[in-house]
Amino acid sequence: MGDLCAGIRIAGVCWLIAFGIGVIAIPGAMADLKVYDHFDADDIDPSWTVTMDLVTGWTYEVASSWLTVSQILFDQMHGDWSTVALTQEFAPLGDLTVNLDLAWDSAGSNTAMQNISLGLYDTNDDNVIWAIYHDAWSANRGRVTAIIDESIYDGPNNLPHSGTGSFVIARTDGFVSISWEGDEVLTGTTEAPIDRLELRFQAGAWPTATFGELAVDLISCEGEETTPVAGSTWGNIKALFR
Numbered sequence: 151m152g153d154l155c156a157g158i159r160i161a162g163v164c165w166l167i168a169f170g171i172g173v174i175a176i177p178g179a180m181a182d183l184k185v186y187d188h189f190d191a192d193d194i195d196p197s198w199t200v201t202m203d204l205v206t207g208w209t210y211e212v213a214s215s216w217l218t219v220s221q222i223l224f225d226q227m228h229g230d231w232s233t234v235a236l237t238q239e240f241a242p243l244g245d246l247t248v249n250l251d252l253a254w255d256s257a258g259s260n261t262a263m264q265n266i267s268l269g270l271y272d273t274n275d276d277n278v279i280w281a282i283y284h285d286a287w288s289a290n291r292g293r294v295t296a297i298i299d300e301s302i303y304d305g306p307n308n309l310p311h312s313g314t315g316s317f318v319i320a321r322t323d324g325f326v327s328i329s330w331e332g333d334e335v336l337t338g339t340t341e342a343p344i345d346r347l348e349l350r351f352q353a354g355a356w357p358t359a360t361f362g363e364l365a366v367d368l369i370s371c372e373g374e375e376t377t378p379v380a381g382s383t384w385g386n387i388k389a390l391f392r
């Protein structure tokens with residue numbers, strides 16, 4: 151009995167140590183919610199910075215928990231994307247989880263050229279992770295595109311003319327996974343600290359292109375803050391979707 155009690159005491163001490171370590175470790179393991187918008191207000195939340203590129207105006211509505219974009223205007227057929235971007239900046243993140251719930255409507259036609267892009271930028275201002283509802287052709291339907299550093303997944307042009315979908319981007323210890331509708335479409339590695347999120351709505355300024363409707367129901371980003379390493383360089387694929 152004496153030996154057993156000694157064993158219990160030793161085990162108790164071990165559990166106490168383990169519990170103590172666990173308690174100490176918990177604050178570092180908790181993710182900070184950096185971005186969360188369910189678009190429950192009646193206009194775009196002031197936490198977003200709205201910028202436009204090759205755009206002369208746009209029509210949008212925030213209602214019923216959706217941000218819906220029905221028009222992106224441009225003054226010439228410049229052959230590039232006309233972009234409205236919503237941006238938020240935050241302290242650099244290592245491990246992170248990003249959710250994007252979206253919807254699109256091509257008005258029943260392949261001619262729509264329109265994107266909803268979610269980009270994550272690192273502290274060197276390079277956009278290293280992308281998840282995109284991507285309708286880049288006036289002859290085809292849209293597709294899913296995902297990018298991690300210099301790795302790209304381009305899905306088939308078989309998305310329906312209208313629909314909804316969810317992206318999840320998750321990174322743990324530099325390993326990144328991008329999922330669409332619960333299916334992993336691309337994995338890769340990048341340890342680049344992320345400190346900016348950009349949500350883009352784009353229309354193709356192309357003579358045969360049309361624009362339907364783009365909408366976002368939810369966007370969130372949570373993660374663990376990290377310290378950028380001075381002098382690091384990360385892949386730059388900035389030009390791909392501009």
Ligand SMILES: [Ca+2]
Binds near residue numbers: 261262285287291292
């Ligand atoms: Ca199309």
